[in-house]
Amino acid sequence: MSTIRVFLVDDHAVVRRGMRAFFEMLDDIEVVGEAGDGQAALDELAARATAGDLPDVVLMDLLMPRLDGIGATKAIKQLYPQVEVVALTSFSEAERVHVALEAGAAGYLLKDAEADQVGAAVRAAMRGQVHLDPAVARTLTRSLVAPQRTATALTPREREILVLVAHGKSNRDIADALVISERTARTHVSNVLNKLGLASRTQAALWAVREGLVTGP
Structure with missing residues (x-):
């Protein structure tokens, strides 16, 4: 299989560094870029689209300044439907995750997810599959109308x-x-x-x- 190209979006540099360090240990996933908020991500993806260099999967934090992950996810799926988005959130944000999924996210991760779950979510998104964390799924279903x-x-x-x-x-x-x-x-x-x-x-x-x-x- 070809290498999965991932773009990281998180307003905490330490989180981006941690994710990048983890992905560097994997043979099938590589980080091709990063941004500190949703608007910066859209600007970078626009430049990459012009160059024909879009990533396969965007790992998207949901709580960020300027443009949050929900707005950014919706824009990405409208502009670049071939790019998959995996949302990143905390356990208590059921409503926020629900809205992100409606915006087009292929799945989500908890902020405290184990490293192997991060890789699994990215691979699932690349295969066109849904990645649902069982614990959060139970929370989400209670808020699902x-x-x-x-x-x-x-x-x-x-x-x-x-x-x-x-x-x-x-x-x-x-x-x-x-x-x-x-x-x-x-x-x-x-x-x-x-x-x-x-x-x-x-x-x-x-x-x-x-x-x-x-x-x-």
Whole structure:
């Protein structure tokens, strides 16, 4: 596999240094840049886009001056949808994380996450999978407003799809598991989101946990 290119965004230089030092020990992930706030990140990514040098994954702190991680995440996903964002937060910020996921984040980490979890989250985002920390997922689901529609709106196949999405499976994984084409899997996922009134795979995963369709990611 090719090296995953990561861009760090955090207003604490010591955090960025720590993350950079960790990633330097990994063969499959490299840090290609960093910024101290959301606006600085957008400025740097704009320059990189012009040069055709965008990162694969942005590791995004949520609490920063000028432009916070939520606003920056939303802007990145609108401008560069191919770039994945993993949010960084603390355990008590359930509502903030929920909003970040709605903005398009592929997952999130706790500020005190173990180093291997950081790597796992970046790799999952690169594969198009959702990274959900089980402890925070339980907190988030309590704050998640359930859509009016229920799982009864889904066909049996769509319920299968939803469970696989909740377990972090990519479209390719779903296609392989159900012996269907990747395009068909993508269509099913889109139908599930539309029927449940959800905006992202991460929201679908949280909704499935909340409704008891799965016990966790």
